[in-house]
Amino acid sequence: MTAQQPLVTVIIASYNHGPYIEQCILSVVQQTYPHIELLVIDDGSSDDSVLRIERLREQYGFDFRVQKNQGLTHTLNDAVARSKGSLIAPFGSDDVMLPERIAKQVAYMQDKPEVGICAGNIELIDSQGGLYSEDRQRRDIAFRRLDFDDVFMERKSYPPAPTLLFRKQALEQVGGFDPEIRLEDLLIELKITHAGYYIDCLGEVLAQYRKHGANSSKNTPFMVDSILRSYALFKEHPQYEFVRTRFLSSMFLKCANRDRSYARQLLKQIPFRHWNKKTWRGLARLYFAPLERRS
Structure with a gap:
């Protein structure tokens, strides 16, 4: 892979998202950017996810592994360790990438080694894939660059999880995802910006975030505990x-x-x-x- 066209590893950790997993995977294999390594891991699903993924694997030839449930952060760390790409995109198995998402982010990150994470805006879709037309505030946020204090103090709009593209070097430098804190987004953003990198968020929609009854954000005690524990790691601030x-x-x-x-x-x-x-x-x-x- 040339310096102008780096390999991007997309990691999909699937868990009981049978109704959504096919659209998710298709949105990756149909990206306009040609240099993508797709790693799909089923983390102990009890629905028909494995059958659906296997059918797509036979057609598109991506790497697919099935494991007993280990949780998201363990699964991501294992996948990052065996990834070949210099850029890493963890992606929710119920979300959807817009076709030019990866191409736009790769082009932006070229010659910007100070950017550890590139992100963008999202639009919300429901369980059937319909748009939440009234929720334009997530679509229309302008470009912003975040440093550690911006993330920790919430001084600027957070980068949406379905759009995060990491430099593998930055992930490895901070020791990857913390397996003790399962809600991974905030902590990894804090760790990478604390290491001196920036998060640059493009002012355009790159992905669709699916809202449904099983979103982890619906589990308020779980979310609150994870976020408080993430903040506590920086209590010297x-x-x-x-x-x-x-x-x-x-x-x-x-x-x-x-x-x-x-x-x-x-x-x-x-x-x-x-x-x-x-x-x-x-x-x-x-x-x-x-x-x-x-x-």
Whole structure:
């Protein structure tokens, strides 16, 4: 592979996404960029994912392995270790790449060794693949460059997970994904920017993120625990306590009229001196708003 056309390794860790996995894989093999190594790993699915993937493997010849469930971060680390590409794109098995995604990111990252991660914007689709037309704020975010403080302090819009393209060198430099923290996106972004790299986010849509009932973001306690543990690894930062309690207040507000028992647990972790407008709004929801029934 020439320096002008690096090999890109796309890693799809599949787990019980039978209804979506075929569209996901097809969106990778149909990329306009020709130099892609596709590694697909089924991480112990109990649905028909393996049969669906095997049919596509016979047609397109990508690398496919089946394993007992190990979890996403273990699976990603194993795949990165055997990848041949200098650029790595972990990709959710329920999401969809737009056709020129990889080509655009590779072209951008050429001659920018300071960029450890390139990302872009997303559009939201539902379980049937239909667009959420009202959700344009994720589509229209302008270009931004993020350093460590931008990510840690949430000073700029986060790079969406379905668009992340990593330099393998940067991943290896920071020791890869942390197997103890299964929600991997925030921590790897913090680690790579803390090592001195930038995250550059292109101001165009590169992928579609599928919203459905099994998204990991729907599991609020799991998400909160992972994010708090990620922040705690950088507790020496002078704004650590502010960042931690601001996040807790946001999640308290979100849960206050959805899961009141869990909301009270979150509130107990916020010292009164760090209460903000969201904390007070959450209190109003907790005690005065009707309980929201979630489907």
